[in-house]
Amino acid sequence: MANDVKPTRKNLMAIEDRIELSERGHGTLEKKRDGLIMEFMDILDKAQDVRGDLADDYEKAQQKINMARAMEGDVAVRGAAAALQENPEITTESKNIMGVVVPQIESSRVSKSLDQRGYGIMGTSARIDEAAEAYEDLLESIILAAEVETAMKKMLREIETTKRRVNALEFKLLPELYENQEYIEQKLEEQEREETFRLKKIKEKKEQEEKEAREEEAEEVDEEIEETEEDLEDIQPDTAAQSPAANQ
Numbered sequence: 001m002a003n004d005v006k007p008t009r010k011n012l013m014a015i016e017d018r019i020e021l022s023e024r025g026h027g028t029l030e031k032k033r034d035g036l037i038m039e040f041m042d043i044l045d046k047a048q049d050v051r052g053d054l055a056d057d058y059e060k061a062q063q064k065i066n067m068a069r070a071m072e073g074d075v076a077v078r079g080a081a082a083a084l085q086e087n088p089e090i091t092t093e094s095k096n097i098m099g100v101v102v103p104q105i106e107s108s109r110v111s112k113s114l115d116q117r118g119y120g121i122m123g124t125s126a127r128i129d130e131a132a133e134a135y136e137d138l139l140e141s142i143i144l145a146a147e148v149e150t151a152m153k154k155m156l157r158e159i160e161t162t163k164r165r166v167n168a169l170e171f172k173l174l175p176e177l178y179e180n181q182e183y184i185e186q187k188l189e190e191q192e193r194e195e196t197f198r199l200k201k202i203k204e205k206k207e208q209e210e211k212e213a214r215e216e217e218a219e220e221v222d223e224e225i226e227e228t229e230e231d232l233e234d235i236q237p238d239t240a241a242q243s244p245a246a247n248q
Helices: 009-072 074-082 126-241
Strands: 089-097 100-108
Touching: 009 074, 009 126, 074 126, 089 126, 100 126
Parallel strands: none
Antiparallel strands: 089 100
């Protein structure tokens, strides 16, 4: 992949910006992952308690209903169940945990008093009352378990997603960016060395040309001086011959 990147300073600056951004994102995602894991462990502990309570409430409800059926008969139990007039109400809201939206279930009219269950007090026994109360407790445990289990599943999915992102940055994107950065830096260094060598050669050639030019100029000056001296030598005898002392 590094060979596909043009070794320019513009690309180097862009890669350095991406590295900085990716490193910040990697650190943020790591903190988020660790926070999610801590929250998940708390929810997991709560889920284990809820599961234990749910199993106990279910076993208790089964025992109570079996006792009521044995003592009062199926007809009486079914009649008491059919007399229910107000069904439980369940509303769902949401809350945010480390960026994860989890449900928050609220229930009402689950636990009822004797006069709210619809069946006549005089026509039933304490066995049916105990069975009804046991199933009301079981229903509340089911609602709480649904809330906790859903939150746990959503947290687990978010943890897996965050872990994949962290791994993608740590083991794929960042190494590729580091490789590209190193490749471009090496190529730019090579180009800089080549440019320095080329400029050095140009400078040496220019200095050599200037030296040769100065030598040629000096030779020309020497030649002019020699020519001037020769001309002076040619002129001096004539001047001596024409002088007054020579005439006398």
